[in-house]
Amino acid sequence: MTDETIMWEGASGKQYQYWISPISMSFVDEPGNYIFVKETSPNNWIPLYIGQTESLKNRLADHEKLLRVIRNGGTHIHAHTTPGSEQDRKEEEADLLAKWDPSCNKE
Numbered sequence: 001m002t003d004e005t006i007m008w009e010g011a012s013g014k015q016y017q018y019w020i021s022p023i024s025m026s027f028v029d030e031p032g033n034y035i036f037v038k039e040t041s042p043n044n045w046i047p048l049y050i051g052q053t054e055s056l057k058n059r060l061a062d063h064e065k066l067l068r069v070i071r072n073g074g075t076h077i078h079a080h081t082t083p084g085s086e087q088d089r090k091e092e093e094a095d096l097l098a099k100w101d102p103s104c105n106k107e
Contacts, residue, residue, distance in 0.1 A: 006045065006078055008035065010095030018078035023070070025077060027056035033092050034060060034079040036069040036104065048074050049104035050096045052089035056081070068104050 004020040018035065021027075034056065036049040048069050053059035056079055063069075082089045097105060 006043075008047075008078065008096060009099065010092070011098035012095050014095060016080070016092060016096070018080050021077050021079065023066075023074055023077055025060075027060050027077075027079060028081065029055050029057040030081045031083070031086070031089060032056040032079055032081040033089055033096075034077055035096070035102075036063075036065070036074045037076050037078055038073040039075045045076070045078070047096070047100045047102040048072050049102050050093055050100065051105075052082070052086075052093040054086065065104050065107075068107060072104060 005017050006020055007015045007017055009015055016033070031054045033052045035047045037045040037047050039045055049065050060077060082092065
């Protein structure tokens with residue numbers, strides 16, 4: 001993971017802090033939330049896919065949406081570990097999906 005971070009806001013107004021990483025980055029084997037994004041200009045991001053997993057390492061190493069994300073201009077992954085329960089991860093995912101409605105979550 002990198003030191004550079006960004007805050008993503010959900011539909012609820014809650015803020016979530018994510019690390020900014022290249023799309024090819026390897027991740028830790030811990031539960032977390034992630035966003036595949038497209039950088040349209042320096043530090044201007046469009047979310048393409050929002051998800052959660054019990055293992056960032058396993059899920060992001062071979063994600064079934066990765067090729068679609070790259071075809072849609074994906075450049076980075078924003079991710080963070082989520083030490084709470086699966087329910088916590090799913091609630092964050094739903095909050096972000098409700099606000100951002102990313103294109104690759106629909107396909």
